[in-house]
Amino acid sequence: MATLREVAARAGVSTATVSRVFSRPEAVSPDTRAKVFTAAEALSFTPNPTARSLALGRTHNLGFLVPDIRNPVFGPAVETAQDRARERGYSLFVAAGEGRSADELDLVRAIARQVDGLVLIAPRMSDTDLEDLARVTPVVLVNHTCGELPAVLLTSDDGMSQAVDHLADAGHTAVTYLGGPDYWLAQRRRLTAFTTACAARGITGTVLGPLEPDFVVAGRNAADELVRTGTTAVVAYNDQAAVGLMQGFAEHGLRAGRDYSVVGFDDSWLCEMTSPPLTTVHLAFDEAGVTAIDLLCDVLDGKTAPDAGPVELATHLVVRSSTVTAGLPVG
Numbered sequence: 001m002a003t004l005r006e007v008a009a010r011a012g013v014s015t016a017t018v019s020r021v022f023s024r025p026e027a028v029s030p031d032t033r034a035k036v037f038t039a040a041e042a043l044s045f046t047p048n049p050t051a052r053s054l055a056l057g058r059t060h061n062l063g064f065l066v067p068d069i070r071n072p073v074f075g076p077a078v079e080t081a082q083d084r085a086r087e088r089g090y091s092l093f094v095a096a097g098e099g100r101s102a103d104e105l106d107l108v109r110a111i112a113r114q115v116d117g118l119v120l121i122a123p124r125m126s127d128t129d130l131e132d133l134a135r136v137t138p139v140v141l142v143n144h145t146c147g148e149l150p151a152v153l154l155t156s157d158d159g160m161s162q163a164v165d166h167l168a169d170a171g172h173t174a175v176t177y178l179g180g181p182d183y184w185l186a187q188r189r190r191l192t193a194f195t196t197a198c199a200a201r202g203i204t205g206t207v208l209g210p211l212e213p214d215f216v217v218a219g220r221n222a223a224d225e226l227v228r229t230g231t232t233a234v235v236a237y238n239d240q241a242a243v244g245l246m247q248g249f250a251e252h253g254l255r256a257g258r259d260y261s262v263v264g265f266d267d268s269w270l271c272e273m274t275s276p277p278l279t280t281v282h283l284a285f286d287e288a289g290v291t292a293i294d295l296l297c298d299v300l301d302g303k304t305a306p307d308a309g310p311v312e313l314a315t316h317l318v319v320r321s322s323t324v325t326a327g328l329p330v331g
Helices: 004-011 015-023 030-042 049-056 074-087 101-112 127-136 157-169 185-201 215-229 239-250 285-300
Strands: 061-066 091-096 117-120 139-142 151-154 174-178 204-208 233-236 261-266 279-282 310-313 316-318
Touching: 004 015, 004 030, 015 030, 061 074, 061 101, 074 091, 074 285, 091 101, 101 117, 101 127, 117 127, 117 285, 127 139, 139 285, 151 285, 157 174, 157 185, 157 233, 157 261, 157 279, 157 316, 174 185, 174 215, 174 239, 185 204, 204 215, 215 239, 233 239, 239 261, 285 310
Parallel strands: 061 091, 061 117, 117 139, 139 151, 151 310, 174 204, 174 233, 233 261, 261 279
Antiparallel strands: 279 316
């Protein structure tokens, strides 16, 4: 079997450079990487992962926790995170808490000592639990904050403001917000943004909720109350709640985009599957996956402090066909 020294000699670089190509490829220029990979292939050289890990004091594994694998919004984040982790020389292990905070914590504790760092979408975890985990291994949070831990936040302000403006411009003078779990940061931020946006436009904003998962069922059940109030415009906490709401309204013979307006949050694949397609606020979870992995790798490489605080990604409204000009009767 070829050695590191033989690969270095064939590629015309140092053994340290060869080692760096296989341990931290992002730190080496593309041309040099290509030379080393060509030499390694010609010599049938395969780096020993165990030896590499011992030398670096790393496993070159990262963990990624999502709260519910059934939620369609998390798929793009996991997919892009896995691709970026691979680009940066890591394997990514994905775990799901299935909506139970105790299970999430047990799961993360079990893998924390087996990986070099963790990306967590864990809105149910307490600050104490997150801080304890951060003492074991570097942690990056997504759409959640805890002190100065690195985090990627999908801001609600711009998207919610655009959603309320869109409904107000369509002539709606009252909008209902169908809220999510009040212990989630995303819910608190969206509620604040909703209240602010309604006040800025001088329209009446009311709140129904909080909803608890399962969001589709909760949204469907909320339709009965909204029909009784004569609501003609709703912003839902997420796309799943909006889909459930549309199903519930349909049971009353009402159709989104004809009899009332509904706006979701997330811009998941569900939006194109509804009839009519759902107007929604786009959250860049695909970008969040990449950004979270980059943050975590930069912490591991000493390029970013482990208490660097949050990076914020903007949101925006995607208008489809589930909103309608006000004035049509409901009921």
